[in-house]
Each structure stands twice: as structure tokens, then as C-alpha cells.
Amino acid sequence: MNVLIVYGSETGNTESLAESMGERIRAAGHSVKVLNAADAVAEGLCSGYDAVLFGCSAWGTDEVELQSDFNTLFEEFDSIDVKGKKAACFASGDSSFEHFCGAVDVIGEKLTALGAVIMEDGLRVEGDYSGNKEDVDAWTDRIIAAL
Numbered sequence: 791m792n793v794l795i796v797y798g799s800e801t802g803n804t805e806s807l808a809e810s811m812g813e814r815i816r817a818a819g820h821s822v823k824v825l826n827a828a829d830a831v832a833e834g835l836c837s838g839y840d841a842v843l844f845g846c847s848a849w850g851t852d853e854v855e856l857q858s859d860f861n862t863l864f865e866e867f868d869s870i871d872v873k874g875k876k877a878a879c880f881a882s883g884d885s886s887f888e889h890f891c892g893a894v895d896v897i898g899e900k901l902t903a904l905g906a907v908i909m910e911d912g913l914r915v916e917g918d919y920s921g922n923k924e925d926v927d928a929w930t931d932r933i934i935a936a937l
């Protein structure tokens with residue numbers, strides 16, 4: 791399968807999740823591209839991929855604000871060509887905030903509205919990959935099984 795992982799990350803936490811997932815999915819025999827949202831173009835983003843994973847941290851206080859690079863991409867999400875494709879969301883966050891990993895909900899709702907096939911409930915991680923290897927690897931394995 792051809793898998794795309796797009797992430798928006800300010801301090802590297804969500805990036806560490808994306809990279810670890812990419813390595814694990816690759817090790818399972820799939821082709822994976824890991825793409826920083828800062829380098830992504832919305833138009834046709836998902837074209838040619840069988841599955842897409844979106845990762846993004848949140849930066850609001852009263853309401854969820856998507857990480858800025860991802861937010862720029864999100865403004866053009868209607869053109870990403872995700873209809874009928876398998877998709878899932880993940881995020882790094884801080885559970886002391888009201889909307890822990892709130893980007894998972896915001897992006898997931900949009901993907902559903904765009905007709906994506908949600909493969910798995912969104913993954914919410916406190917901090918980076920290093921302290922959450924078991925949870926992240928288990929979630930990634932469920933994604934691999936659903937490819």
C-alpha cells in the first residue's frame with residue numbers, strides 16, 4: 791500500500807510520532823511518505839495514496855487552534871482528494887488543556903465530511919514518541935492491519 795503521513799508540528803513532538811509511524815509502516819512492507827505540512831500543497835494531496843494519516847498539535851486556549859503550518863493546509867482541505875480513501879488522525883498534546891489533542895477532533899470531523907473512510911479512532915499522545923512508544927506502536931499496528 792501507498793501511505794502518506796502529513797504532520798504539523800511546532801516543537802517536534804508530533805513530528806516524532808509521524809517519523810516513528812512511518813518507520814513502522816515501512817517495516818511492515820508498505821511504501822510511506824512522511825510530509826511536513828509546511829511543505830504540503832493541498833490540491834490533490836492524497837492522490838495516488840491508498841491511506842493518509844494526519845498529525846497535528848493544538849495551540850489554542852479557549853478553542854482549538856491547529857498548528858500554524860497545518861492550519862494553512864487545512865484552509866484548503868476541500869481540495870485534498872481524500873474522498874473514499876482510508877484516513878486517520880493523531881496528535882501530540884498536553885492534557886492540562888481543556889481540549890487535549892483537540893486537532894484530532896477538528897481534522898477527523900472534516901475528513902468525515904469530505905467522505906474519507908476513518909480507519910481508527912484518533913491517537914492522542916502526551917508529549918513525544920519517546921514516552922509513549924507502546925501506545926503509538928500499538929495504534930500504528932492497528933493502522934497497518936486496516937490497510
Ligand SMILES: Cc1cc2nc3c(=O)[nH]c(=O)nc-3n(C[C@H](O)[C@H](O)[C@H](O)COP(=O)(O)O)c2cc1C
Pocket residue numbers: 798799800801802803804805846847848849850851853854855857882883884885887888889890891892916917918
Ligand atoms: C498556548 C498553548 C496552547 C496549547 N493548547 C493546547 C490544546 O488546546 N490542547 C493540547 O492538547 N495541547 C495544547 N498545547 C500543548 C502543545 O500542543 C503540546 O506541547 C504539543 O506536544 C506540541 O506538539 P508539537 O511539538 O508537535 O507542536 C498548547 C500549548 C501552548 C503553549
